[in-house]
Amino acid sequence: MILRIIKHGEKILRTVCDPVDYAAVRKELPRILRDMFATMYSVRGVGLASPQIGLNLRLSVIDVRPEGKARRLVLINPVIVASSGELEEEEGCLSVPGIYARIHRHAKVTIRALDARGRPYEMTGEGMLARAFQHEVDHLDGKLFIDRLDFITRLKVMSAIKEVRKNWT
Numbered sequence: 001m002i003l004r005i006i007k008h009g010e011k012i013l014r015t016v017c018d019p020v021d022y023a024a025v026r027k028e029l030p031r032i033l034r035d036m037f038a039t040m041y042s043v044r045g046v047g048l049a050s051p052q053i054g055l056n057l058r059l060s061v062i063d064v065r066p067e068g069k070a071r072r073l074v075l076i077n078p079v080i081v082a083s084s085g086e087l088e089e090e091e092g093c094l095s096v097p098g099i100y101a102r103i104h105r106h107a108k109v110t111i112r113a114l115d116a117r118g119r120p121y122e123m124t125g126e127g128m129l130a131r132a133f134q135h136e137v138d139h140l141d142g143k144l145f146i147d148r149l150d151f152i153t154r155l156k157v158m159s160a161i162k163e164v165r166k167n168w169t
């Protein structure tokens with residue numbers, strides 16, 4: 001099922017999400033993940049965090065389509081365990097549609113998380129995947145990419161949001 005994506009200004013996006021108790025959500029998880037991927041793909045997103053569909057859980061999905069092919073990643077209770085380098089690229093967010101800004105991120109990031117079956121894994125991503133890891137972990141801490149802008153740029157972006165939010169659904 002394609003779900004409504006929660007937009008900037010709605011409270012749950014500012015919540016530090018609760019850790020997932022895997023055993024407690026195991027039964028529900030396949031449906032939640034199916035809906036999250038379907039919702040993300042429906043708007044051509046590369047990542048979606050559970051608070052964006054109204055769930056207070058440390059759970060995100062990512063698919064940056066390396067080499068143009070689908071590669072679904074499930075991040076349950078993700079933690080960034082190493083990061084290095086720097087990049088600055090244009091970033092957006094499904095919860096702030098129509099707004100893009102250049103954001104400083106680490107260029108290479110290693111996360112530790114559980115996969116869809118509750119198995120721990122570690123993965124290192126560079127470039128777009130590194131960016132997605134950082135963006136999605138931020139969501140689980142109640143942070144949006146626009147929080148990372150300098151003050152002046154942020155003011156400009158906030159006034160742009162006032163304009164575009166009329167078109168948000």
Ligand code: NI
Pocket residue numbers: 092093094095135139
């Ligand atoms: Ni986002």
